[in-house]
Structures are given as structure tokens and as C-alpha cells.
Amino acid sequence: MEQSNKKGLITALSCYIIWGLLPLYWALLNNISPYNILAQRIIWSGICMAIVVFGMHFKQFKKDFQLLKEQRSQLVLLLVASVIISINWFTYIWAIANNQVMNTSLGYYINPLLNVVLGVILFKEFLSTPKKLSVLIATIGIALLTYQLGSLPIVSLILAVSFGLYGVVKKKLLISPFTSIAFEAWLLTPLALLYTTMVDNTVWSYFGTDWYTTLLLIACGLTTSVPLVLFSYGAQLLPLNLLGFLQYVSPTIALLLAILYFGESFDTPQIIAFGCIWIALAIYTMSNQLTRTK
Secondary structure, rough: OOOOHHHHHHHHHHHHHHHHHHHHHHHOOOOOHHHHHHHHHHHHHHHHHHHHHHHHHHHHHHHHHHHHOOOHHHHHHHEEEEEEEHHHHHHHHHHHHOOHHHHHHHHHHHHHHHHHHHHHHHHHHOOOOOHHHHHHHHHHHHHHHHHHHHHOOHHHHHHHHHHHHHHHHHHHOOOOHHHHHHHHHHHHHHHHHHHHHHOOHHHHHHHHOOOHHHHHHOOHHHHHHHHHHHHHHHHHHHHHHHHHHOOOHHHHHHHHHHOOOOOEEEEEHHHHHHHHHHHHHHHHHHHHHHHHHH
């Protein structure tokens, strides 16, 4: 393997491993409400991304800032993206706090297939027969899970839909991913500060009195910025087919954690649902591979 590909593989794989292990991190903050954790993640993400864009990508940031001044519609898109990703973040954090790690895994397994559907609906993309089959099998898996459990896997669907829509909005943005993530955090930071000062200020009581929790809260920003930097470098160095395959590392780690660490049940309904999703993803991945080799 070429040196650049090795570096790309290490950075991209590191990113997906971090994302996969995040349930362990959020579980350490179970004594704090998901609302406060979300607010802290927004605040510290904004600070971390300020360091990234001003320290590593300042020239690009200046270009992006000029573009945002000239095209105000891009600011609207940034605001929409920030709202969507905050919904995704909150749902994920809430799921960990409520012992639904397996549902987060299912959501991120569903996401690539949902992206196919969004591509057809929003961008009029062509859907090949294998991809139609993969979407159908995944839908059957979710339907069977809903029937057997008596309710929709709401957490999984919110995570899949929110991350899918987030990707749609990001596709329309003309600025760099680093600038985008920074502005998404900055736009929501006033609301996060307002919540943690006017609505529920208990989280600040940990600062200066409980250094363990304080450091965990501050590191909330790193959980966003570090994987983003790793992913961006990996995406530049790796072919898309390998990058697409690596995206399944995160939900696989989360699934294993749900079963082996958090003790969630993996019974017949879950086995059937995940089995359908895995078959659908296998068909989808092979279809992509065949398309690229033609």
C-alpha cells in the first residue's frame, strides 16, 4: 500500500473508531442531563473549532468568510445545518443515557441506505435495481422490528434521517468542512450559553469543584473536532470505495458495546432487523463496487 494510502487508512480508521467508542464517553456523563451535555458540546466545539480554523486553516477561513458575506443564503444553510446536527447530537446523547446504544448502531447502519432514497427524492439521482433491492430489504427489516416490538425504532430513524438531511445541506454549502463545523457551533453557542445560565445553570457548578467532570465536559469539544480533522485528512488520501466501507466500523463497534458492555438484549427481533440491514448494505456496497469498476 502506498504511504499516502497508509496515512489515510490510519487517520480515517482512527476517526471511525473514535465515533464508535463515543457511547463509552457519553456514559461517563450520565449524571448530567442530555440538554446540558448538548449545550456543553456546542460551546466547547465552538472553541475547539476556532483553534482549528484560525490555527490551521486561516487562509481558507478568510475565503469562506468573504463568500458568506457575499452569499447570505449560505448563512441560512449553515443555520439549518446547525439545527439538524444539534438534533442528531441530542438524540445520540439521550440514547446513550437511556440504554439505547443498539438503536444508535441501527440508525447509522440505516443511514447510507437512507442517503440513497434522499438522493432520488431531492437530487433525482438514478437508482439501480440492486440499490432498489437493498432499500426494500432494509425497509422490510425495520417493518419486522416495528411489528415484533410494537413500536417504531424512533431513535434509529431520527439519527438516520437527521444525519442524512445534514449531509444534504452540507452538499449545498460552498465553504470548507472546517469552516462549516465552526460556524454551526458558533451560531448555536448563544443559545447554549443562554440555556446553561438562564434555564439550568447546574452544570457550571462542576467547574472548579469536580475536575474529573469538568475535564469530561471540556473534552466534549474534542469529540467533534478531533474526528473531523482525522476524517478530512483520511478522505483526501483514500479512495471513496474504501472510505465508504470504513463507515461501517462505527456502528459495528457501537453494536458490540451495546451487547458486551451495556448488556442490551440482542434477541430475535434485533437479529432479524440487523440481518436485513447487513444484507441490504452488502448488496448496496457490491453495487457501488461494480459501478466504479465499469
